[in-house]
Amino acid sequence: MNLALPLPEYGVLGLALVVLLYDLVVPERVSRRALGWVCALGFAGVLALLLRSDAPQVAPVPTAFGGMYVADGLALAFKTLIVAAAMLASLASLDYLEARGVRWQGEYYLLLTLVTFALMCLVSAGDLLTLYVALELNSIGFYALVAVLKGRSLTSSEAGLKYLILGALSSALLLYGISLLYGLSGTVSLAGLAAWAAGAARSPALVVALALVAAGLAFKMSLVPFHMWAPDVYQAAPTPVTAFLSVAGKTAALALLVRVLDAALGGFIGVWDKLLMVLMAATFVWANLGALKQRDAKRLMAYSSVAQAGYLAIGVAAGSALGLQAALFYALVYVFTNVAAFQVLQLVAESGGPELSGLRGLGRRSPGLALILAAAVLSLAGIPPFGGFFGKFYLFAAGVREGIVAGRSWLLALVGLAVVMSIVSLFYYLILVKQMYIEPADPEAPGTGGPVAVPLGARLVLGVCAAMILWTGLYPSPILAWIRQALF
Amino acid sequence: MFGVGFFLALAFALFAVGAFGVLTRRDPLVMFMCIEMMFNSGNLALVALSRYLGLASGHALVFFVVAVAAAEVAVGLGIIIAIFRTEKDVNVDHLSELKG
Numbered sequence: 001m002n003l004a005l006p007l008p009e010y011g012v013l014g015l016a017l018v019v020l021l022y023d024l025v026v027p028e029r030v031s032r033r034a035l036g037w038v039c040a041l042g043f044a045g046v047l048a049l050l051l052r053s054d055a056p057q058v059a060p061v062p063t064a065f066g067g068m069y070v071a072d073g074l075a076l077a078f079k080t081l082i083v084a085a086a087m088l089a090s091l092a093s094l095d096y097l098e099a100r101g102v103r104w105q106g107e108y109y110l111l112l113t114l115v116t117f118a119l120m121c122l123v124s125a126g127d128l129l130t131l132y133v134a135l136e137l138n139s140i141g142f143y144a145l146v147a148v149l150k151g152r153s154l155t156s157s158e159a160g161l162k163y164l165i166l167g168a169l170s171s172a173l174l175l176y177g178i179s180l181l182y183g184l185s186g187t188v189s190l191a192g193l194a195a196w197a198a199g200a201a202r203s204p205a206l207v208v209a210l211a212l213v214a215a216g217l218a219f220k221m222s223l224v225p226f227h228m229w230a231p232d233v234y235q236a237a238p239t240p241v242t243a244f245l246s247v248a249g250k251t252a253a254l255a256l257l258v259r260v261l262d263a264a265l266g267g268f269i270g271v272w273d274k275l276l277m278v279l280m281a282a283t284f285v286w287a288n289l290g291a292l293k294q295r296d297a298k299r300l301m302a303y304s305s306v307a308q309a310g311y312l313a314i315g316v317a318a319g320s321a322l323g324l325q326a327a328l329f330y331a332l333v334y335v336f337t338n339v340a341a342f343q344v345l346q347l348v349a350e351s352g353g354p355e356l357s358g359l360r361g362l363g364r365r366s367p368g369l370a371l372i373l374a375a376a377v378l379s380l381a382g383i384p385p386f387g388g389f390f391g392k393f394y395l396f397a398a399g400v401r402e403g404i405v406a407g408r409s410w411l412l413a414l415v416g417l418a419v420v421m422s423i424v425s426l427f428y429y430l431i432l433v434k435q436m437y438i439e440p441a442d443p444e445a446p447g448t449g450g451p452v453a454v455p456l457g458a459r460l461v462l463g464v465c466a467a468m469i470l471w472t473g474l475y476p477s478p479i480l481a482w483i484r485q486a487l488f
Numbered sequence: 489m490f491g492v493g494f495f496l497a498l499a500f501a502l503f504a505v506g507a508f509g510v511l512t513r514r515d516p517l518v519m520f521m522c523i524e525m526m527f528n529s530g531n532l533a534l535v536a537l538s539r540y541l542g543l544a545s546g547h548a549l550v551f552f553v554v555a556v557a558a559a560e561v562a563v564g565l566g567i568i569i570a571i572f573r574t575e576k577d578v579n580v581d582h583l584s585e586l587k588g
Binding site: 128129132133136137139140143144147150151154157158160161162164165168169171172173175176178179180182183186187188 | 496499503506507510516519520523526527529530531533534537538540541543545546548549552553556559560563564566567568570571573574575578580583
């Protein structure tokens with residue numbers, strides 16, 4: 001057994017201990033704001049470690065704890081995204097919490113690091129036990145993070161309660177599905193499930209088990225109809241938490257779908273791909289149409305994130321190596337574009353309020369912020385030259401190729417629907433752009449005077465994200481090479 | 489007389505009762521109890537199947553599920569208390585600040 005294998009996880013766990021000790025020894029009256037910098041630096045260190053380590057290139061991938069922890073290229077790539085998102089979230093939280101007079105910042109950063117730890121374990125899960133415990137650890141952490149503005153904002157607590165009840169319900173569905181799978185296969189290890197799925201017969205119990213597991217995972221991924229929590233939670237949670245939940249939570253859920261459906265239960269692709277494709281078709285239609293009538297900027301972005309989860313799932317439904325690469329590339333683009341969009345909305349909301357109308361006149365007041373938000377939403381809509389265009393192109397191409405090669409005409413129809421709904425999505429993304437550049441600013445409205453203040457932490461976040469949006473769009477080949485190497 | 493089939497049927501019944509309760513009751517505390525029932529139906533199925541298959545892995549999983557469910561409820565009660573302090577009412581139908 002190789003105990004040194006989960007080194008990045010140890011790093012994040014160490015960071016959590018540092019946060020805990022800092023909170024313990026520093027006197028009560030001193031603000032915990034510095035912890036944001038400590039976390040950002042710690043995550044940057046772990047990120048450097050992850051970027052320096054090479055993905056294993058030979059067949060038996062290294063495992064630890066009796067196969068419960070798998071350190072393959074898939075885990076490495078997704079961990080890199082998760083830690084990058086955690087670093088950006090810590091930087092974005094610095095001034096947000098301080099402005100709201102949150103005294104329990106020590107707990108906030110501790111939860112942030114522990115959730116990151118759980119997400120990292122989740123993408124490395126080699127066993128249903130690790131998977132379940134890591135999934136619950138990150139979910140419970142997120143429930144508390146969503147409700148962290150207790151006493152400051154009732155909606156934050158309300159969103160936390162709704163998220164918790166629906167989240168626990170989905171975990172119960174997943175657990176029941178796991179127990180059925182265990183009864184059928186007699187194993188809890190994902191490798192064991194894969195060996196069993198290669199030769200097992202299909203039975204009604206299997207369909208029920210797959211449906212329950214798919215429902216549990218679709219909740220974490222927020223696919224319609226398991227998305228009901230997303231708009232409320234995204235709107236009411238502290239904006240840095242919303243950004244982190246939408247990118248890190250979703251990429252980890254994507255990794256989980258790949259691990260459980262494509263890798264472990266790949267033998268039953270003919271059973272679960274129908275279930276998944278129904279969810280995805282519902283997601284494309286419902287999320288994109290639902291976003292059109294939103295007036296709250298974060299709520300609009302929540303519907304947009306639900307739709308994006310649907311696009312990401314195309315890679316899983318395709319089930320091919322190409323689909324997986326495309327999904328990973330799109331997840332990478334999505335992390336940086338979505339964090340950038342939420343960061344701008346967070347800064348604007350401090351002066352102009354949460355409504356879309358708060359964005360009015362931003363093009364003149366803060367041209368830089370307006371430009372970054374426009375680039376981010378156009379990238380999400382899939383407009384060249386931004387990364388989102390290539391991401392969507394690769395995903396759709398992978399879906400079409402798999403549809404033709406394997407003769408899965410439903411997949412072709414699904415990609416067609418995704419293309420059409422992606423054009424619909426352009427409409428609501430352009431509403432944001434229109435508010436910033438065309439709608440006249442109301443001179444009476446509060447906070448529409450001077451430029452929006454951008455603190456140092458937010459500057460760093462926006463700089464990194466803007467660079468990545470352009471890099472993924474203009475020169476994606478080094479990133480694609482990194483992805484191919486990780487998923488050999 | 490009590491074979492694995494009996495326990496699986498009982499687990500399914502518990503699961504169905506729990507799911508029905510979560511969907512129909514509006515008091516978060518009762519909803520938590522129903523969710524716990526659903527967790528325990530999964531646990532019961534795991535234990536019964538583990539014994540039937542003669543494997544220990546299902547038993548091990550159950551211990552973790554019990555611990556996790558306790559943690560979940562602890563956070564849930566914390567949030568309910570935070571709401572109750574300001575609202576004096578935790579009926580989920582009355583919590584409707586967020587819509588759309």
